[in-house]
Amino acid sequence: MVTVYAACALLCFAPLLVVSDPPVLTQPEQVHLSYPGVPGSMVVTWTTFNRTDSLVEYSPWGDILFHKSAKGSVTPFVDSGNEKRKMFIHRVTLSDLKPGSHYVYHCGSDMGWSDMFWFRPIDETIIQPAFALYGDLGNENPQSLARLQKETQLGILDAILHIGTVGIISQDNARVGDEFMRQIQSIAAYVPYMTCPGNHESAYNFSNYRNRFSMPGRTESLWYSWNIGPIHIISLSTEVYFYLEFGQELLFRQYDWLKQDLEEANRPENRAARPWIITMGHRPMYCSDDDQDDCTTFDSFVGGPDRCFPSPGVDVELWAHEHTYERLWPVYGDKVFNGSVAEPYTNPKAPVHIITGSAGCKEKTDRFNPNPKDWSAFRSTDYGYTHMQVVNHTHLYLGQVSDDQAGKTIDSIWIIKDKHGYDAWF
Structure with a gap:
């Protein structure tokens, strides 16, 4: 009898067991870098599916972690397909970066942060790119x-x-x-x-x-x-x-x-x-x-x-x-x-x-x-x-x-x- 009750209980809760949590719409994803053409700068771009602030916290490799920060902009984008899916594209420009240094960073807001990444700034005087x-x-x-x-x-x-x-x-x-x-x-x-x-x-x-x-x-x-x-x-x-x-x-x-x-x-x-x-x-x-x-x-x-x-x-x-x-x-x-x-x-x-x-x-x-x-x-x-x-x-x-x-x-x-x-x- 106990086994039957246990089986019934599992069947009752089965829908809860197979339905996954909804995605965290404020979580940054699709992070990528680009060079804006200005020495000592880098652009960080990412996507969320709810509007959030656009922040990058960063620091030179070996310094106190994330002790620098930069704020950017967020732009809503609605895909033109039949579902009209909406996303938010975030862009932050980091400036005054030192050539030859390595930086660690993450992006997002207090509603969700990305993984930690690293990069080396573009140096327009680099000898052998x-x-x-x-x-x-x-x-x-x-x-x-x-x-x-x-x-x-x-x-x-x-x-x-x-x-x-x-x-x-x-x-x-x-x-x-x-x-x-x-x-x-x-x-x-x-x-x-x-x-x-x-x-x-x-x-x-x-x-x-x-x-x-x-x-x-x-x-x-x-x-x-x-x-x-x-x-x-x-x-x-x-x-x-x-x-x-x-x-x-x-x-x-x-x-x-x-x-x-x-x-x-x-x-x-x-x-x-x-x-x-x-x-x-x-x-x-x-x-x-x-x-x-x-x-x-x-x-x-x-x-x-x-x-x-x-x-x-x-x-x-x-x-x-x-x-x-x-x-x-x-x-x-x-x-x-x-x-x-x-x-x-x-x-x-x-x-x-x-x-x-x-x-x-x-x-x-x-x-x-x-x-x-x-x-x-x-x-x-x-x-x-x-x-x-x-x-x-x-x-x-x-x-x-x-x-x-x-x-x-x-x-x-x-x-x-x-x-x-x-x-x-x-």
Whole structure:
């Protein structure tokens, strides 16, 4: 009889046993860093699902924990899906950070604090900045994520460049975006996570992308530039050429901005301080994938015979979108301009293009055209990502890491330039 009563009691309480607690809507999540382009500064961005204060408590490594604090802003964001899910995006800028120091921090409010994270401020005078580069990393099949987590924990990266298709963040009423941002917190809360928009961010006029990320400038993270060590990095939106239903104004605004930015970066005093100019944009000018994408056509929207991007003096152009890795010979106007037969990347007469879109997503990897053009130098369908490090004013390293081959570097080059700028091309 006791057993029967006990069983009845368990059945009565069964609904309480299987229903989990509701999420803490004031708890910070999706924490990520970005560099605002101002020396000694860092932006911390995170999400809650109820409105709270926006605070970051931080301190230099080894000091009294969290003895500094900074307050920021909170912006409500309503996803445009049919559920109209609402979230709150918090942004706090930390200033007067000392180059070379490490800082520990957490973010939130007295209604909930994040885990404790650490970071090293961006130092614009850093001599040898190191990056991980990739695009098309998704919340499903994020093949490269574990290896990137380890490299982040080892402290070998100064920044990560995510070159578009940032987790298909608008899907399922932005729940996929929430999940993806939670996944990349394991890397993006420790190093600046610098992004550009891709085709999978296009829903509702890129609203999820524009609200979730905090890049430099005042263009809602669509295009911008920043400096680190001897590099001037330009981030572009290739999508302004494809989503004209959102208006052609963005296309012309970006072109005018880019032209002015390149003119400023090429001024002799700026080129002497930052000789390397590197661009990143989602859809490539050139590619040899077998999928009829824009980059497979000579008159592509992004490149085209007249080069839609004014790129005189650009050294390296980084792309993604194609779920492969492809390294090109120095190319301009669909023609190869190697430095020499023996040393093609020594004093090349055109930019070096790298396509790195195989970090891992649910669409898996692409196939290559069996008959590539002369500008295609190396191709791989392995999952992976790219390392880039500028060693000095004349030497830049690029290497492709294969996650399929346990982190092996399957391709690498040194770009050596004794001269940068317009004159280097002639």
